[in-house]
Every structure is written in C-alpha cells, then in structure tokens.
Amino acid sequence: MDKIDIRILSHLLNNCRKSDRQIGQEIGISGVAVKSRIQKMIENKIIEKFALKIEPPVLGYSVLYFVVTGKEINDIIQKIRLVGEPFFVVPCVGSITVCSIVVKEDPVKKMDLAKNLLHDVRVLSIFEAKNPEIRSDLTKTDIEIIDILLKDPRLKIEEIAKESGFSTKTIARSLEKLQNDEAIQFTLIYNPKNMDKFIPFAILVGVTDVKRTLTKLAKVFSESFLQNPFVHMNQIVLFMYTDNIYKMDDLSVKIHDIEGIHSVDLFMPKKITFLNKWVIEAIIQAKKSKKLHLMSEIHS
Incomplete structure (x- = not known):
C-alpha cells in the first residue's frame, strides 16, 4: 500500500458508493487508476467486503458496547448471544476485544444480565451507545432498497431497479436520502493485518x-x-x-x-467483523408493517 491507496480506502470507508471517477477527481488521479487500485486491494485482501452498516436505533433496537480482556473471543460471543445479537466484533492487540450487541428490550436490564454472564471476564467498559443527533424516517421503499443493498452496497441504480421493480428515479431519491443519513453508512470491512506499513x-x-x-x-x-x-x-x-x-x-x-x-x-x-443477522430479522419485521413511514412504529 501507499498513501494514495490509503486515501482511496478512506473515501470508501466513508461512502463506498462514491464512483471511481469522483474519488479520482478528489485525490488527483484518473477513475481508471482508482478502479485498478481498488481491485488490487481486494486481491490482496486489504478490502474484505463492502458493507452497509446500520445503527440499530434506526430499526427500533438499542445497542450495548463492551470492552473486555483476557478471554477467548468465541467464548465471549457465545456468552453475549444470550443477551442479544452481536452487531460487530473487533479483537485488538493486547487481548482486548471491543464488541457490541443489539437488544430489543430494556437495555439497562440487558446490561446487568451481560455483566453477570461475563463475571469471569475482565470488563473494562460497558455502555449503551446513544447519539441524540441521529434521526431517521425510513419508508417501506427505503427498507426494500436497504434489503437489496445489504448483499452489495455498491450496486448500480439500474441493477437495484431490476431487482426491486422501482423506477430509477425513486431509487436515486432513496439512495440520496440514505447516504445523507448519519445512522446509515455505506462502508467496507478491511483487514488491518494486510495494510503493510x-x-x-x-x-x-x-x-x-x-x-x-x-x-x-x-x-x-x-x-x-x-x-x-x-x-x-x-x-x-x-x-x-x-x-x-x-x-x-x-x-x-x-x-x-x-x-x-x-x-x-x-x-x-487485529480483525473487524460485522454481523447482520439482527438487521435481516429487523427488515423482515419492518416489511410486515402496514405503515408507509416507519419512524412512529419503530420508535414507539
């Protein structure tokens, strides 16, 4: 990797739907060169996959974060699954693991339950994540498009239209809204061990x-x-x-x-893992809603 690769990676982490041409214009190289470098980072397993990261409160869930040390990661995941669905897991240097779980019921009670389950693990920190600035008003159309984008957040508008049956105009409008939503991130998962220097x-x-x-x-x-x-x-x-x-x-x-x-x-x-079982289940429930806008139902 070199500094240009890092800059491309940074753009994609913040919005992986940015076109190669747009990234190239912003860093001073051609779109063809950007595409080539992205492909090389994929081949070298620096970029593991493109991902759509959705903050759980948008779909009516709370999220608890844990910072723990001194235990096998699989053992930690097995225990926290008894409290809620894992959101992401990041083992770090120094036998520290940062992870989060998605919960539907009272987060305070769930936090207490998690502390009891992790009694033999050194918990450095545990807290409920909240961002009062986050506001979302997802429609049924947005949910349908999100469901498609979970498989590949870089799909072209025409490809989404073909799969969804929506017009390209409707999809473009929804995509603009989703990309401006602080709670929805078009990003990627990278492998820290493969980033050279x-x-x-x-x-x-x-x-x-x-x-x-x-x-x-x-x-x-x-x-x-x-x-x-x-x-x-x-x-x-x-x-x-x-x-x-x-x-x-x-x-x-x-x-x-x-x-x-x-x-x-x-x-x-050392490694970054997103787990999306919870969001797939949340989308299934959202699709069953009879309401066009989901905000009032999700946050009630």
Missing part, C-alpha cells in the same frame, strides 16, 4: 462538549483520520492511521492535551 487504530475519547471538541479534533488531526469519527453521548471514537507506531503514541498524547477531553483510550484492531 500502515497501522490503523481507534481512539476512544471522553469529552465534556461533543460538538465543540469534535470541531477541534477535526481541525488538528483530520489528516490522520482513516474515516469519519463516530459519536455517542459524551464520547467520540476517532478512526485513525499512521505509518509509525511511535507517531501513534504521540497522536494519543496530543489528543489528550485538547481542552475538554478528560479520557483517551487507544485500540489497535
């Missing part, structure tokens, strides 16, 4: 004022962002990369010095 990492930042701090962080550190930050309540997750392990530590220290930040935790992923 580049080291991806995440920094979990505890803050006092999310909006103000996020603006400061973006202004100072955006050149090191691998993808857009993720926000929930009073925490920000920064997805970053470096070509030097010592720079990673320096970035962590500099972030800690930003006014309004009271905690910084660093994670180096």
